[in-house]
Amino acid sequence: MHSNDHMTGTSPATRRPWARAAAGLATAGALLAAGATTAFAAPAGYTQHHHRPSIRLVVTNPRPGDIAGTGGDFTVDIIARALNSTGNRQLSAANGYRPGLNLPPAKTFGPGKPDPNAPGLVVTLSTTPRAAGGPNANLAGVFQLNSVSRHHGLTEIINDWEVGQPGFFGTNQRVTLTAFLVRGTAPGIVTGHERPISNVIHERFTIGG
Numbered sequence: 582m583h584s585n586d587h588m589t590g591t592s593p594a595t596r597r598p599w600a601r602a603a604a605g606l607a608t609a610g611a612l613l614a615a616g617a618t619t620a621f622a623a624p625a626g627y628t629q630h631h632h633r634p635s636i637r638l639v640v641t642n643p644r645p646g647d648i649a650g651t652g653g654d655f656t657v658d659i660i661a662r663a664l665n666s667t668g669n670r671q672l673s674a675a676n677g678y679r680p681g682l683n684l685p686p687a688k689t690f691g692p693g694k695p696d697p698n699a700p701g702l703v704v705t706l707s708t709t710p711r712a713a714g715g716p717n718a719n720l721a722g723v724f725q726l727n728s729v730s731r732h733h734g735l736t737e738i739i740n741d742w743e744v745g746q747p748g749f750f751g752t753n754q755r756v757t758l759t760a761f762l763v764r765g766t767a768p769g770i771v772t773g774h775e776r777p778i779s780n781v782i783h784e785r786f787t788i789g790g
Contacts, residue, residue: 635668636661636779638760643786651789653748657724659704659760661738661779671764671778672736676700680728693769694722699740700766703775707757708750708788717771753790759783 642658643649650656663669672678681698683690689697692713696702702721709718724742731737744750761777768775 633664634777634779635664636671636762637664638662638762638779638782640758640760640782640784643784645784645786647786648789649786650744653750653752653788653790654744655788656741656743657704657758658742659702659740661699661702661740661762662732663736665735669734669736671701671762672738677766678729678736678738683722683725683727689722690725691722692720693718695719695767695769696721696724696727696740698727699724699738701762701764701778702740703759703761703763703767703771703777704742705759705771706750707759708754710749713749714770719767719769719771721767722769751788754788755785756788757783757785 639660639662640657641660642656661672663672670676677698677700679698683697685691687697692709699721702724704720704724705717706720707716709716709720720742721740723745724740726739726741728739729736730739750756759771759782761775761781762779763775764778
């Protein structure tokens with residue numbers, strides 16, 4: 582597993598709790614560092630390709646209508662599933678998709694950045710504060726854990742994020758999560774002119790209080 586914070590000598594079981602703790606301590610600074618970014622209006626939607634995408638995104642947590650977490654602390658888990666050989670190529674290591682940890686103080690960690698281990702991932706949240714780039718900031722860069730698996734010969738990329746600063750995105754608040762994949766490296770700020778290579782998810786849930 583690739584680690585963007587250069588951790589060595591620790592087991593995955595040890596790394597995950599450390600990752601959450603480190604993210605909790607450092608995300609506030611990373612978010613505030615993005616304060617100079619101007620926020621755009623929240624994405625209204627995207628036009629799907631006429632052909633069927635070769636990758637399907639699924640949000641496994643939270644689910645639509647869920648009350649996610651408590652006290653503003655919640656997790657987001659997204660799986661990108663190849664549907665055919667074209668999807669396998671798009672999600673290949675040659676295109677930058679690999680297992681790895683992305684943790685502070687790595688320069689790749691923070692809002693308004695692509696995920697270094699899933700470069701085409703785009704994730705936005707409607708309540709992202711202006712200090713972190715606003716609702717159109719790509720939050721893929723704060724996803725801490727990425728893994729790769731194969732199911733019946735088809736690639737699956739699993740992306741996990743635990744909010745590092747409880748309440749930063751709201752509490753007892755209804756939000757919209759938008760997620761999709763693009764070819765190459767995703768933008769830091771979403772403009773609405775991106776060309777998804779997967780389905781586009783618009784999911785509403787409530788951040789728990």
